[in-house]
Amino acid sequence: MTAFTTVTLEVPDPAAASAFYDAFGLSPYLSLRAAQSPTDGFRGFALSLVVSQPGDVDAFVAAALDAGATTLKPAAKSFWGYGAVVRAPDGAICKIASSAKKDTAPVARRIGQVALLLGVADVKASKRFYTGRGLAVARSFGGKYVEFATPSSAVTLALYPRRALAKDAGVPQEGSGSHRLVMGGDAGPFTDPDGAICKIASSAKKDTAPVARRIGQVALLLGVADVKASKRFYTGRGLAVARSFGGKYVEFATPSSAVTLALYPRRALAKDAGVPQEGSGSHRLVMGGDAGPFTDPDGFVWEPASA
Template identity: 60%
Template sequence: MATTTSSAAPLSLASVTLEVADPEAALRFYSAFGVDAYVRLRASEAPSTGFRGFTLALTVAGPATVDTFFRAAVDAGATVLKPAAKSFWGYSGVVQAPDGAIWKIATSGKKGSGPAALEVDDVVLLMGVESVKATRQLYADRGLPVAKSFGGKYAEFAPGPLSPVKLALYKRRALAKDLGVPVDGTGSHRIVLGSTTDAFTDLDGFSWEADTSASSPRP
């Protein structure tokens, strides 16, 4: 594992920026999907094919809300990767945005629990990595607090005060399987993470950049 130098301030996830070919079209999609408050958008023509190594997951109250978000995404132009359905863990579906980002919408409940609403309980940026233990330690060494850890399978960090998005780690191959996509992918991850510390790139090529802005996410 590569060594890192300590930052002047603890690492904190302040923003999630999706790099897209057409920011205006992407903003229209994410506004219609109902998640534009959780991501920023940046124009980029960087080549990228296949699985980009991450997903953004929405945790909601119940199956009816999963269906509402799912339909909103599909109606706005998303591709269905996994139809919304019951599973061992609850009820979920997976879609791919026109810009290529993959979104999972899930609830732990399997039965209806009231009227649907476009309300989100949590947004989690789940990054697929080769070694959960090594990447978890790298981030912990930089001051990012670990909230949950399950050996080398999964790790979740405490959310920072500036971001509505939680950061979590999962094995890359297992994440691709869960999303229903091939694990192979080349080129840019097409995502940049904003922090309140210095810029760096982690062990799997995910880029962090200094970001002290707390303004609303817009392209």
């Protein structure tokens, strides 16, 4: 499966589910079809919506509840930001979250990212299974989290431990029967080790359009001596965290830039690049933002964005 392209939910009432996801704002990201198999308890996946600020979270939650969803976790602040979890009328779990802790713009129901989070028994084994079918890994943190590169889909595909995903959603991890979830790609059909079904998304076996050099994402990876200390430095200057994995990786929300900013341990970044970590002198890199000018703990220079 060199490409992950579609997400289909199997629902008891496709017309009712369509009305719900239209009202909620997820319709552009999903396909629906009638459920054929029984299910009970946690279905082993969640849909994650990342938005810009707490007011946007509240707006999506209100829309979901008005359309018939139920609350699993009410909106609340946490260490990483602000979020809530709801259950759609068809049973699908939806998490709405923002790394920001206060509003900085008028409230708007705009989705920054949608991720399909699969709760799996063994993250490392499932990673091997999917990479063996052609998916490229975008981020990997041992047995805790794996995110795949999905340039052909508006939805990101990621793996979590099943127990951790259920806990994050506020539900028991037990469940049986169908996941009521079908993913589409170009190497199916197959069923993964946890029972998630992947189907063939296209019958084409050759290119049907001109080859194009299209970039899905550009990230600036800063190799730093202490990821946690650099994270504190940057959040202290107003940057909001989009993803954080302890001292291994931090990614910031950068809605005003076409480039994502992230922190890696310097040694790990050099190893990943295939070069020695030693270096001296200028970084020959200048970043622009609205809190500059300053130099960060690793010598990276920021200047005012208007400069």
